[in-house]
Amino acid sequence: MAQLVSAGRHDAEARWHPALFEYLLRLGDDSLILGQRLTEWCGHAPALEIELSLANIGLDLIGQATLLLNLAGEVEGKDRDGDRLAFHRDALAFRNCLMVEQPNGDFARTIARQFLFSTYQHAALDALSCSTEPRLSEIAAKGAKEVSYHADLAAEWVIRLGDGTEESHRRAQDALDALWPYAGELFEVDAPMRAAIEAGLVPDPESLRATFDATMTEALAEATLTLPKLGSFQTGGRAGRHTEHMGFLLAQLQYMQRTYPNAAW
Amino acid sequence: MGGTWPLWEVFIRARGGLSHRHVGSVHAPDGELAIRHARDTYTRRLEGVSIWAMRSGDIVASDPAASGPLFEPAETKIYRHPTFYDIPDVVKHI
Numbered sequence: 169m170a171q172l173v174s175a176g177r178h179d180a181e182a183r184w185h186p187a188l189f190e191y192l193l194r195l196g197d198d199s200l201i202l203g204q205r206l207t208e209w210c211g212h213a214p215a216l217e218i219e220l221s222l223a224n225i226g227l228d229l230i231g232q233a234t235l236l237l238n239l240a241g242e243v244e245g246k247d248r249d250g251d252r253l254a255f256h257r258d259a260l261a262f263r264n265c266l267m268v269e270q271p272n273g274d275f276a277r278t279i280a281r282q283f284l285f286s287t288y289q290h291a292a293l294d295a296l297s298c299s300t301e302p303r304l305s306e307i308a309a310k311g312a313k314e315v316s317y318h319a320d321l322a323a324e325w326v327i328r329l330g331d332g333t334e335e336s337h338r339r340a341q342d343a344l345d346a347l348w349p350y351a352g353e354l355f356e357v358d359a360p361m362r363a364a365i366e367a368g369l370v371p372d373p374e375s376l377r378a379t380f381d382a383t384m385t386e387a388l389a390e391a392t393l394t395l396p397k398l399g400s401f402q403t404g405g406r407a408g409r410h411t412e413h414m415g416f417l418l419a420q421l422q423y424m425q426r427t428y429p430n431a432a433w
Numbered sequence: 434m435g436g437t438w439p440l441w442e443v444f445i446r447a448r449g450g451l452s453h454r455h456v457g458s459v460h461a462p463d464g465e466l467a468i469r470h471a472r473d474t475y476t477r478r479l480e481g482v483s484i485w486a487m488r489s490g491d492i493v494a495s496d497p498a499a500s501g502p503l504f505e506p507a508e509t510k511i512y513r514h515p516t517f518y519d520i521p522d523v524v525k526h527i
């Protein structure tokens with residue numbers, strides 16, 4: 169019996185690439201944290217229709233996070249499921265990029281964040297549907313359809329805010345100026361990422377640049393907005409070094425499960 | 434924001450072959466966003482395969498005060514309903 173168990177474990181270890189768990193956390197945490205941010209708009213959006221749009225996007229993202237973090241738990245093999253990973257990790261163990269944890273701000277800030285992130289995420293999920301890991305490519309293919317709509321809606325709003333009134337233009341430009349410093353991290357390649365790329369598990373983010381840049385250029389030109397010139401970008405989220413906003417976000421996200429562990433309904 | 438947007442009437446085609454049916458209305462600054470608002474509001478549960486949106490202000494409506502001349506003459510013309518024919522039992526789908 170002992171032999172059987174250990175053989176089973178060996179199979180599981182052979183099946184999963186060592187970089188897969190880390191990468192699934194990054195993808196899953198990106199979706200989870202941005203989904204959580206968007207749900208903060210419930211009851212506060214500038215119009216009922218926008219409230220539904222933002223909540224729909226948030227729910228899509230939380231759905232992706234569920235699939236990705238459940239798979240991450242399975243790959244890790246330490247009896248943690250998606251809920252466990254979402255609700256019982258501290259900020260240092262979260263692997264999301266800094267962009268998604270940035271506060272909602274005004275509507276322009278939320279839309280700029282969505283535009284930047286969804287444009288990147290759409291390119292990433294599209295490329296991921298060719299991953300050598302079939303479980304990952306299936307999740308990516310499903311997500312890519314959802315995110316295609318998120319990116320499209322956000323671009324439409326960026327154009328309308330940028331090319332709208334004097335005030336909406338000012339707010340949209342302020343939002344881009346505030347969030348662009350977090351865009352570089354989306355394309356960062358560190359050691360775990362390099363390993364995943366070399367295994368054919370994930371696309372090299374460099375290969376996503378052309379699509380991302382083309383969408384930026386086209387939409388921002390129509391929006392009459394400009395990207396700030398930067399020498400360097402903010403980074404650290406992938407290593408668990410988050411901005412000061414992360415703790416507050418997690419406090420709200422995790423409160424119930426931390427206070428009543430394993431509560432279910 | 435939504436308070437100053439025009440109202441759009443939304444029509445959804447549930448399946449290929451069916452006609453678009455009126456389902457409700459949304460506020461939106463323009464037609465492109467009206468389609469997206471309609472998608473987010475009315476097709477969250479697989480309700481449709483196609484959306485039309487049109488400005489509510491562009492709809493020409495009959496005058497409720499004119500309903501007498503418009504509709505009442507039809508009340509006495511029940512022969513316009515094809516209910517006076519005997520349908521043979523073998524005809525199932527009519």
